[in-house]
Amino acid sequence: MDPVSVIEGRSVSSSGDVLSRGLSVRALRNAHAGPFAFDVPPGTCLVITGTSGAGKSVLLRMVADLDPHQGDVALDGCFCSAMPAHRWRRQVVYLPAEPGWWSDSVLDHMPDDALTRDLMAQAGLRAGVLNDPVHRLSTGERQRLALIRALRLAPRVLLMDEPCSALDEGTTLMVEAMMRAAMAGGTAIVLVSHDPTQAMRMADLRRELVHGHFVGAAS
Numbered sequence: 023m024d025p026v027s028v029i030e031g032r033s034v035s036s037s038g039d040v041l042s043r044g045l046s047v048r049a050l051r052n053a054h055a056g057p058f059a060f061d062v063p064p065g066t067c068l069v070i071t072g073t074s075g076a077g078k079s080v081l082l083r084m085v086a087d088l089d090p091h092q093g094d095v096a097l098d099g100c101f102c103s104a105m106p107a108h109r110w111r112r113q114v115v116y117l118p119a120e121p122g123w124w125s126d127s128v129l130d131h132m133p134d135d136a137l138t139r140d141l142m143a144q145a146g147l148r149a150g151v152l153n154d155p156v157h158r159l160s161t162g163e164r165q166r167l168a169l170i171r172a173l174r175l176a177p178r179v180l181l182m183d184e185p186c187s188a189l190d191e192g193t194t195l196m197v198e199a200m201m202r203a204a205m206a207g208g209t210a211i212v213l214v215s216h217d218p219t220q221a222m223r224m225a226d227l228r229r230e231l232v233h234g235h236f237v238g239a240a241s
């Protein structure tokens with residue numbers, strides 16, 4: 023971990039940057055990828071593109087503190103390393119390309135309440151998915167239910183790995199509307215996408231990853 027300090031109430035990275043509100047990443051790296059440095063302010067979306075195997079998922083997993091890493095990741099100037107892992111992951115939520123399910127019952131993962139029903143309607147999900155066994159759901163249904171699981175946590179940061187890869191265009195637009203609603207509530211999003219039209223629609227900022235490194239300027 024690089025040395026960090028607090029000056030006049032603001033967190034300062036080893037390179038002297040004052041860390042602002044939202045997600046701040048400095049000198050983040052492991053043996054496969056980085057170093058990475060970027061900020062994602064509240065309510066904005068950073069889209070990361072890159073070829074298969076470039077290191078996009080590795081980057082998201084390091085930010086989520088799920089893979090070993092060096093460097094600084096902070097939320098509102100509070101460093102990941104300074105808080106218990108479960109508190110970080112409650113606020114900085116990783117949505118993997120293939121979400122995990124610890125039981126075959128959807129209702130073991132989320133309650134059947136008004137919030138879930140509202141989010142299901144926004145995602146275009148039929149009511150029956152709550153009672154179907156997970157293994158019988160389509161990939162796109164599982165993706166949208168995993169998004170609902172994540173949104174129910176009201177995360178400060180959503181790390182989304184190809185969340186629409188199994189969805190048709192109309193449903194993709196519904197999911198993007200849910201992402202915009204979360205952003206309107208202050209959630210910062212890091213979105214990995216292979217879809218250039220989605221990148222155009224969603225990005226406040228774009229970065230391209232090649233062989234574990236950002237290439238070109240932010241755009």
Ligand SMILES: Nc1ncnc2c1ncn2[C@@H]1O[C@H](COP(=O)(O)OP(=O)(O)OP(=O)(O)O)[C@@H](O)[C@H]1O
Nearest residue numbers: 054072073074075076077078079080081089119231
């Ligand atoms: N824990 C690990 N140990 C060793 N190698 C790893 C580990 N995790 C990922 N890798 C390797 O790092 C590289 C980047 O993987 P990553 O999953 O981040 O790619 P990606 O850009 O997300 O690709 P895709 O678009 O296909 O999902 C791959 O070659 C992968 O095998």
